[in-house]
Amino acid sequence: MFQFKRDFTSVYAGHRSTEESRRLNPELKTFKQWLGENAARIPLAE
Numbered sequence: 001m002f003q004f005k006r007d008f009t010s011v012y013a014g015h016r017s018t019e020e021s022r023r024l025n026p027e028l029k030t031f032k033q034w035l036g037e038n039a040a041r042i043p044l045a046e
Contacts, residue, residue, distance in 0.1 A: 005012050022028050029037075
């Protein structure tokens, strides 16, 4: 799945409207926003 997203980004993302998603869910966040809020909850090996 992730390889498809990487190799065919225009096909995968071309059928998904960010604006429509935000209309359906006004609280939608970018990954950067989500990570800023949740980074401390991700366990990292030291």
